[in-house]
Amino acid sequence: MDGERLFCDVALAERIERAEARWVADCSDAARARRGDTVGFARPLAGGIASFAEADSPFDKVAGLGFEGVPDADALDEVERAFAELGAPVQIELCQLADPEVGAFLTDRGYRLESYENVLGRRLGDAVDEVSGDVRPCRDDELETWLAAVADASLVVDTEGLPSHEDFSRETLVTVLRDMAGVRRFLAERDGEFAGGASFRVTDGIAQFAGAATVPAHRRRGVQTALLRARLAAARAAGCDLAIVTTLLGTKSQQNAQRQGFDLLYARAILVKGTSATRSSGAESRQAS
Structure with missing residues (x-):
């Protein structure tokens, strides 16, 4: 085993978060393929992905955000409306190495901190x-x-x-x-x-x-x-x-x-806007x- 600790800089965090966003999008697409319909979405948002797979799915979230600056307000408005039309809150998983202005922007829009999760690597x-x-x-x-x-x-x-x-x-x-x-x-x-x-x-x-x-x-x-x-x-x-x-x-x-x-x-901060849902991260x- 390599004795040197793995250091995570912004570039490595961005690489990991982009991989996470790709997986979320692919899983969201897989849910629609299984059902044979077009309900839901997986759309780009400020370098990340906004996904709704189906009700109460862990793939209903925004992932990979924060490495291309603050999201466009109009684009986020559209994403929030899309989630609301499907009766779901917006859950954003924000890496702590993302642009710090993104967190303030989301807080100003009414997002609340619900939890954290850790990302480990080897x-x-x-x-x-x-x-x-x-x-x-x-x-x-x-x-x-x-x-x-x-x-x-x-x-x-x-x-x-x-x-x-x-x-x-x-x-x-x-x-x-x-x-x-x-x-x-x-x-x-x-x-x-x-x-x-x-x-x-x-x-x-x-x-x-x-x-x-x-x-x-x-x-x-x-x-x-x-x-x-x-x-x-x-x-x-x-x-x-x-x-x-x-x-x-x-x-x-x-x-x-x-x-x-x-x-x-x-760590990722779990930020939510809208009615809480009983879903797994x-x-x-x-x-x-």
């Missing part, structure tokens, strides 16, 4: 730790089992750290996990049983980790550590130079990631460790 230039033989890629014929088990495990949240300000129903969780565009899924087994699952996606050389959960009966047995190592090895083999994971603050998921060499890069830490 270089992939060096070899990763040995991968457990109990972790393997999920086969196509195991997809439904993987979706159901990860959704069920995600509903039993870990009590460490700050809680999420959002939540999912089981049905929504399964749908969201299915719509995660371009991911590679892994599963872990213990004593012949499904113990946990996780996934990652590659965007511009960045391995984006998400969708991790451990079945409650198998927690505190190293399942998430094994899944992290397997994804790190797969991401390195895929030619990625960086792996990132988003967690809630002070959680077991954050601790597990830091034990595997991830450094805390920056998609942070890996809400998936139980």
